[in-house]
Amino acid sequence: AQSVTQPDIHITVSEGASLELRCNYSYGATPYLFWYVQSPGQGLQLLLKYFSGDTLVQGIKGFEAEFKRSQSSFNLRKPSVHWSDAAEYFCAVVRGGSQGNLIFGKGTKLSVKP
Amino acid sequence: KAGVTQTPRYLIKTRGQQVTLSCSPISGHRSVSWYQQTPGQGLQFLFEYFSETQRNKGNFPGRFSGRQFSNSRSEMNVSTLELGDSALYLCASRWVSGRSDGEQFFGPGTRLTVL
Numbered sequence: 408a409q410s411v412t413q414p415d416i417h418i419t420v421s422e423g424a425s426l427e428l429r430c431n432y433s434y435g436a437t438p439y440l441f442w443y444v445q446s447p448g449q450g451l452q453l454l455l456k457y458f459s460g461d462t463l464v465q466g467i468k469g470f471e472a473e474f475k476r477s478q479s480s481f482n483l484r485k486p487s488v489h490w491s492d493a494a495e496y497f498c499a500v501v502r503g504g505s506q507g508n509l510i511f512g513k514g515t516k517l518s519v520k521p
Numbered sequence: 522k523a524g525v526t527q528t529p530r531y532l533i534k535t536r537g538q539q540v541t542l543s544c545s546p547i548s549g550h551r552s553v554s555w556y557q558q559t560p561g562q563g564l565q566f567l568f569e570y571f572s573e574t575q576r577n578k579g580n581f582p583g584r585f586s587g588r589q590f591s592n593s594r595s596e597m598n599v600s601t602l603e604l605g606d607s608a609l610y611l612c613a614s615r616w617v618s619g620r621s622d623g624e625q626f627f628g629p630g631t632r633l634t635v636l
Contacts, residue, residue: 441624450525450611450627497564506622507554507615508577511564 409434411500413512420488421520428483428515430498439501440481441509442472446494454496457481468492493519523547525614525628533634539600542631546593546614552576553595554625555587558609567610570595571617599633607635 410433420426432438439458443451455466462474472483481498495516499509526545534540546553554577555567566579570589587597593614599606609632613625 443627448629450629451613452627453624456624499564502566503577505569505577506624507552507569507571507613507617508566508579509554509556509564509625510566511556513563 409438409500409502409510411498411510411512413496413498413515415515416513417516417518419518419520422490423487426483426485426488426492426517428496428498428517430481430483430512431479432481432498432500433479434500437476438481439506440472440474441499441501442466442470442481442483443497443499443511444468444494445497445514451497454483488517488519490519490521493517525612525626527610527612527628527631529631530629531632531634533636534602535636536602536604538602539598540602540633541596541598542610542612542633544595544597544612544614544628546595546612547616547626550614550616550626551593552615552617552622553589553593554613554615555595555597556611556613557581558611558630559607564611567597602635604635606633608633 412431441456442454495514498512502508552571554569569577573589589595609630611630613627615625616623
């Protein structure tokens with residue numbers, strides 16, 4: 408069965424430091440992968456997505472993610488974190504070929520120290 | 522273009538009652554999906570509607586149902602509420618055509634509290 412694992416429940420980084428959030432997936436074929444961000448009391452905002460092609464994907468707000476098939480990973484990175492990046496981040500994979508049906512990881516909460 | 526809107530934003534109900542939540546998709550989006558978000562289970566897919574037809578359904582009991590209208594607006598209903606139904610219910614819409622489709626855009630959610 409398809410699944411998404413985000414190993415880190417909570418990460419704290421200093422403002423200006425680099426960030427990497429981990430995501431591992433279980434899926435038989437080439438997955439459609441997403442990263443979403445959720446600020447407190449808000450819905451989810453799409454940061455970036457991977458369907459095929461270049462394995463390094465650029466997203467909004469300076470985020471990027473790299474798809475590594477050999478490691479079944481799709482880690483999210485940002486070179487310099489801003490205080491406004493504090494939020495919860497979710498990795499997701501499409502289930503059954505429909506982008507309307509996503510399997511989400513449990514999320515990683517990011518805190519940013521001044 | 523207006524985003525996905527959900528009403529109401531907050532609801533308090535008691536066990537045994539039923540509740541109806543509403544979602545208005547982005548103009549032109551014909552697919553609407555619903556998700557339940559709880560601290561314990563995370564984000565879980567409930568169902569997806571496209572052109573008034575349920576396309577996919579998640580692993581939820583029959584107390585959870587939905588429908589979609591001809592204007593693509595969607596409602597979900599939960600009957601015989603249980604304490605465990607307390608959650609943030611998120612609606613997402615996306616553009617779908619015959620050859621391709623787009624990613625989901627999420628609304629702000631409806632926070633349901635069951636007492």
